[in-house]
Amino acid sequence: MADRRRHLKLVRPQYTLCYGMRLDKGNAVEQAHPHAPVKLPDGSQGSMALHVINGTAEEIKAQLLESVDAFFEIYGPR
Numbered sequence: 001m002a003d004r005r006r007h008l009k010l011v012r013p014q015y016t017l018c019y020g021m022r023l024d025k026g027n028a029v030e031q032a033h034p035h036a037p038v039k040l041p042d043g044s045q046g047s048m049a050l051h052v053i054n055g056t057a058e059e060i061k062a063q064l065l066e067s068v069d070a071f072f073e074i075y076g077p078r
Contacts (some may be wrong), residue, residue: 018048023057027054028052028054030052030053031053033049033051034050035047035050036050051067
């Protein structure tokens with residue numbers, strides 16, 4: 001029985017992460033969350049919210065990492 005378990009393969013769901021980043025000088029309106037159209041892997045159309053973070057490079061990086069963690073806590077695989 002233990003010999004059979006060694007040959008079993010753990011199957012994990014596959015995902016596609018779609019994201020974009022752009023760093024501009026100056027400040028932008030942080031409350032605006034426009035949606036960008038995206039073509040999904042199955043060929044259908046979807047949209048994705050664009051988020052804006054202002055601050056120094058270190059502040060932006062810290063907030064971005066917090067946002068990524070929060071995203072996976074809310075929407076990640078269960």
